[in-house]
Amino acid sequence: MIRLYDYPLSGNCFKVRQMLSWLGLAWEPVAVDFHPGKAHKSSEFLANVNPRGQLPVIDDDGFMLRDAQAILVYLASRYDQENRWYPESPRLRGEIAMWLATADEITATASAARLxxxxxxxxxxxxxxxxxxxxxxxxxxxxxxxxxxxxxxxVGEGADARPTIADLACFPYVALAPEGGIDLDAYPALRRWVRDVRHVSGFIGMPGIFVPLAPA
Incomplete structure (x- = not known):
């Protein structure tokens, strides 16, 4: 079973939890006291889990992998039999890689403001x-x-285009940006996209990003 070193308020950990849920995979959380305990900086964590002192990390039957974007690529490549979340098209994979890099930039800016x-x-x-x-x-x-x-x-073209790991990678710290004093009112297309991601079937949410209410 996959083990996820996890912190509930982390947007990067949410990406992995959501991917595991969308893929229907069983997993076990390993709680890490990120705040206020800073357990991710402890000597034990640095020695045995992630020498960079960051979350998330997964342990898939002994295979340890760090970095949220890398984990999304791995999970989708290994477990998504339909290639829905990480399509095989070289063009789409190139575009997805571009947005995974953007997700890192969002973490360095919007997530930093939230921290x-x-x-x-x-x-x-x-x-x-x-x-x-x-x-x-x-x-x-x-x-x-x-x-x-x-x-x-x-990314994606045509009437059958679906969300990919590019959308998931960029999503949480955009949705959580107001917690860092970043107003989204000036970005109507971005806000519409946040809404669309939240309405993807099987969306699980996290503190600060709520699952939409079912229609009455």
């Missing part, structure tokens, strides 16, 4: 917010152009 406001981390929050806004403007333009062509997701 400042919600967890008290000392960092340059103005720079983090400015960086997040620059990324969100680009994403909003991209999604608006795709919406004008009838496309809802970051």
């Amino acid at each position: 400042h406001d919600a967890f008290g981390y000392a960092l340059d929050v103005r720079s983090a917010r400015a960086g997040a806004h620059a990324l969100f403007r680009l994403m909003d333009d991209h999604l608006a152009e795709r919406a004008s062509a009838g496309q809802r997701w970051l």
Whole structure:
């Protein structure tokens, strides 16, 4: 069974929990006291789990893998028999890789601002917010152009296009951006995309990102 070193308030850990859920995989959480305990920086964690002192990490029958984006690629490549979440098309995989890199930038900006406001981390929050806004403007333009062509997701073409790991990788720290003092009002296409991801069947949510209510 897959073990996930997890923290409930982490957007990066949420990506993995959501992917495991969408793939229907059994898994076991290993709770890590990220805040306030900083257990991810303990000598035991650094020696035995992740020398970079970061979450998430998975243990799949002895195979240890760190980094949320890398874990999404691995899980989708190994367990998604339909190739839904990580399609085989070289073009789509190239585009997905581009958005996985963007997800890392979102973590370095929007997530950093959230760490400042919600967890008290000392960092340059103005720079983090400015960086997040620059990324969100680009994403909003991209999604608006795709919406004008009838496309809802970051990558994919045609009426049968579906969300991929690109959408999941970028999603949580966009949705959680207001917790870092980053207003999304100026990004209508981005907000529509956040709503669309939340309405994908099997969405599980996390604190701060709620599962939509079922219609009455």
